Amino acid sequence: MSASERRAAPRTAVVWDDLDPVLAADRAPLDVVDIGGGTGGSAVRAAALGHRVTVVDPSPDALASLDRRAREAGVDVSGRQGDLSDLPTLVGEHSADVVLCHGVLEVVPDPAAALASLRTVLRPGGHLSLLLAQRHAAVVARAMAGHFAQAAALLDGTDQPGRGGRTGRRFAADEAAVLLAGAGFTLVSTHGVRVFADLVPGSLLDLEPGATAALVDLERAVAARPEYLPLATQLHLLAT
Helix, strand or coil, X not given: CCHHHHHHHHHHHHHHHHHHHHCCCCCCCCEEEEECCCCXXXXXXXXXXXXXXXXXXXXXXXXXXXXXXXXXXCCCEXXXXXXXXXXXXXXXXXXXXXXXXXXXXXXXXXXXXXXXXHHHHEEEEEEEEEEEEEHHHHHHHHHHCCCHHXXXXXXXXXXXXXXXXXXXXXXXXXXXXXXXXXXXXXXXXXXXXXXXXXXXXXXXXXXXXXXXXXXXXXXXXXXXXXXXXXXXXXXXXXXX
């Protein structure tokens, strides 16, 4: 395992534990839309399972990198330039069995409208995979770094969408659940992601045999425990 893979594994294992049953390799090919999928980390993995994957992203550079990654992996992924406001036009209404929306809701002007747009492209019974920055952990991180004013500003959710693609808005689990319900989704599960992963030095994972596997096991062990959700850097919500 490369150094980048060692660092990525604890940050992605919980998300893919949720998604693997939805995208199981023994299922018939599904239509998957990855909104804001960037260079295709998730899209290529889904395509490798035999699914038809479309990435919608505003960045032409990201889509070019996606094309290279897909070719190197020997899979087909369709890339289309656009954003959430273009989604129904780009992929069509009720055209997707699974929609991946990872790290996007933080930077849109209106999260409720964004979720409504996502729902229009899902077929009945389809799944939404929603990965969000979690506010409580951001408060702690900023306070520990000495940025006390920033931590205070985050307490009540007064942060705004970021500029230049940077994370701005953050969510608590109950807020995300309310947004999903308001858009007509049924929440299936909520898991904490990166509860400890961002606190562990990368050098430890590089030098300590078995550390990565042990950290992945620990992340999985606490992901569904509600008392650890406020410590998670991200929340993964699966909804239908």
